[in-house]
Amino acid sequence: MRQDKNLIFKLREQGKTYSEIKKIFNISQSTLSNWFTNQKWSKDIKKSNTIKNIKNGTDHLLKMNEKRRIINNERYEETEKEAIKEFEIYKNNPLFMAGLMLYAGEGDKTNKYNIKLTNSEFYLHVIFIAFLEKFLNIKRDKIKIWLLLYPDHDIEKSIKIWSEKLIINKSNFHKSQVIIGKEKTKKLQYGVGNSIISSVILKKKLLKWLELCKDNFK
Numbered sequence: 001m002r003q004d005k006n007l008i009f010k011l012r013e014q015g016k017t018y019s020e021i022k023k024i025f026n027i028s029q030s031t032l033s034n035w036f037t038n039q040k041w042s043k044d045i046k047k048s049n050t051i052k053n054i055k056n057g058t059d060h061l062l063k064m065n066e067k068r069r070i071i072n073n074e075r076y077e078e079t080e081k082e083a084i085k086e087f088e089i090y091k092n093n094p095l096f097m098a099g100l101m102l103y104a105g106e107g108d109k110t111n112k113y114n115i116k117l118t119n120s121e122f123y124l125h126v127i128f129i130a131f132l133e134k135f136l137n138i139k140r141d142k143i144k145i146w147l148l149l150y151p152d153h154d155i156e157k158s159i160k161i162w163s164e165k166l167i168i169n170k171s172n173f174h175k176s177q178v179i180i181g182k183e184k185t186k187k188l189q190y191g192v193g194n195s196i197i198s199s200v201i202l203k204k205k206l207l208k209w210l211e212l213c214k215d216n217f218k
Helices: 005-013 018-025 029-036 040-090 094-106 122-135 155-166 200-216
Strands: 114-119 144-149 192-198
Touching (some): 005 018, 018 029, 040 200, 144 155
Antiparallel strands (some): 114 192, 144 192
């Protein structure tokens, strides 16, 4: 019989968890379980501790989410200020304006996570990739490509030609999507290419540049 059993019971009655008691008395989980499992009052304490832990965990998560939101908003504000300064520096650069105009016409503007340009022309993707490299400092190996193809396209051949034209490694190509519908034959020789970069910050910067561009030419 442990000499400290009465003290352990008192601590349990005060609401201490098994883990807390184990740390204080160096007692096994199985021993505590044998002592307390069939005690109704101990079951009530366990239930109360569970509710408390859930609440504490929820409160912690809410605080973490709020902290993350504040940090992200600060980053977004800094990105917007940076975009304004850079626009004034770049706005007379032909490649900068070409990249913006391509995105204005062919780019996704709704998804906040991805920069995505969709077009069937190789050279437009080449120009846009050059824009990404020069003005958003995106390395070519970070650019992902996926193709939209018809059922009679040769997928491997299409990936090969897009890879060569864009100078993008085949490993950067996502699984191609094949159009399923009435049309079974290709309307475009090598399908439609999609150049994609995943970055909330860079997407915000690009959209800010487009906004400034519109204001600049009103």
